Amino acid sequence: MKCMRESKQSYDDFLQSLLERLIQSDGTTDPSLSEESLTMNEVKGIMLEIIAAAIHTTALTAEWGIAELLKHPRCVTRLQQEMEEVLGDKKGQLIVEADIAKLSYLQCVIKELARLHPLIPLLLARMSSQECEMGGYTIRANTIAFVNVWAIGRDENVWEHALEFRPERFESTKDIDVKGHHYELLPFGSGRRICAGLPLAMSMVSLTLANLVHCFDLELPQGRLLSQ
Numbered sequence: 401m402k403c404m405r406e407s408k409q410s411y412d413d414f415l416q417s418l419l420e421r422l423i424q425s426d427g428t429t430d431p432s433l434s435e436e437s438l439t440m441n442e443v444k445g446i447m448l449e450i451i452a453a454a455i456h457t458t459a460l461t462a463e464w465g466i467a468e469l470l471k472h473p474r475c476v477t478r479l480q481q482e483m484e485e486v487l488g489d490k491k492g493q494l495i496v497e498a499d500i501a502k503l504s505y506l507q508c509v510i511k512e513l514a515r516l517h518p519l520i521p522l523l524l525a526r527m528s529s530q531e532c533e534m535g536g537y538t539i540r541a542n543t544i545a546f547v548n549v550w551a552i553g554r555d556e557n558v559w560e561h562a563l564e565f566r567p568e569r570f571e572s573t574k575d576i577d578v579k580g581h582h583y584e585l586l587p588f589g590s591g592r593r594i595c596a597g598l599p600l601a602m603s604m605v606s607l608t609l610a611n612l613v614h615c616f617d618l619e620l621p622q623g624r625l626l627s628q
């Protein structure tokens with residue numbers, strides 16, 4: 401692999417910033433970056449983590465969004481009405497990040513997606529640092545615990561009509577967000593290990609779905625209407 405350092409070019413992207421820190425085959429690194437130098441295996445590991453943690457999760461959440469919207473045309477209609485009302489002057493233009501905060505029903509759709517289709521269903525593993533009592537059980541120190549957010553999202557004791565895709569449920573519970581404070585909705589985890597890319601992920605999923613709905617009429621082939 402040819403390092404950009406050799407060709408004296410500089411690019412402002414993530415992979416390039418890693419390659420600039422790469423230790424060369426002769427063991428040298430850029431002196432200005434020597435404290436942050438990386439081996440090729442480290443570069444590969446970081447890239448793999450980014451693909452798995454950032455790109456795959458975001459793309460699959462958007463894909464679930466398309467699937468749910470195809471099954472629920474009334475949600476597509478509501479999204480399009482909201483865009484028409486709030487961003488009426490955007491005809492023929494793409495929706496940008498600054499528009500997203502104005503689209504409250506879109507936010508409900510994203511939360512509903514996160515509830516039913518959390519991309520990391522058991523979050524990252526935790527280990528108890530000391531013995532504690534939880535729900536009548538004694539959890540010993542050093543126990544590895546998984547939080548099943550997929551099951552919480554589908555629990556009828558927590559959510560009414562839990563298995564149905566109903567973004568409207570979040571209109572009456574606007575204070576519930578996905579930032580790790582509300583334990584019934586933890587698609588990005590919580591606490592110190594909460595998803596480091598949460599704001600980027602929310603922007604990307606919102607922008608992707610918003611622009612798809614804004615620019616296209618999403619529908620299944622004729623006669624394949626699954627629900628209203």
Ligand code: HEM
Nearest residue numbers: 453454457458520523524588589590593594595596597601
């Ligand atoms: C819809 C998209 C995404 C979902 C559903 C998601 C979900 C998660 C979840 C559940 C965790 C574990 C949190 C915990 O156990 O408490 C996590 C961790 C992480 N996520 Fe995301 N993520 C998404 C997108 C991204 C993006 C775009 C990035 C980076 C640009 C990212 C970077 C990370 C990193 C670095 C961690 C590990 C944090 C740590 O262990 O300290 N994620 N993510």
